[in-house]
Amino acid sequence: MKYKLIHKTQYRYFEKVNNYHSLVCLQPQTMVGQICKSFSLEISPKPADITQRKDFFGNIIHYFSIHIPHQELQVLATSEIESFPKKNPFYRDSISVEQAREIIWNTRALKIELLQYILPSPFINWDDEITLFAKSCFPENRPLYEGVANLCHKIFSEFKFVSNYTSIYTPIKTVLRERKGVCQDFSHLAIACLRSLGLPARYVSGYIETLPPPGKAKLQGTDASHAWISVYIPQLGWCEFDPTNDMVPQERHIITAYGRDYSDVAPLKGVIFSSGRHTLSVSVDVLPVA
Incomplete structure (x- = not known):
């Protein structure tokens, strides 16, 4: 599949901004399965x-500064992507949770490499309640891949997707209690569950092509x-799962960045020199190209 991706971000400030510094994480990856x-x-x-550079996680980051007074900022990112079918591992090819933990924790080099995806991070922590929620999906000696799929299915089945119900600062425990949220909440919860069991999991940011209802045209923006999420399974490597849609990501998923959680891969992170409030609007188009 070929796509044209358009991501438009617009800030409007009630007072003039004299200086603005920003990091932009919007360029899709070139990697196996995607160009x-x-x-x-x-x-x-x-x-x-x-200025362009790669960050610690291998994501492409752009940095810019604006030093003239302004009350509106617009950032328009446009990409052309080619995405290919992904091969899914079979459950029977996956080792168990116990075997995975033993390999990861007893292989020094591997443990050092993966530790950042096992420890708590700015938006991800857990307690006994989250661990208990996770354990029900991982029966003893069952394949780890199957267990992760069970966890994502549980989140998909028991939680309701509600736009704007949460913010990036909503605690995972609130999402668990209310059983509502959006894709970043469900991904953070799944990662917290896996890390609570000593398993490496990372956050994936990107896009998914949405399909309009039958007979309806797709609306712009x-x-x-x-x-x-992406989970490390020894012998298989990094395997991706989409708990919001209860599926394994395929051609319609476009990868932008990997990190420990949302804080590592936010589309825009900036510092402004101003006072007062602002409004934010974001529109995204994932357009198939014939």
């Missing part, structure tokens, strides 16, 4: 310079950023 054929970043007001 980013082009990427452009248009910013208004226009910054003097845009109605797509959205998406999030899912």
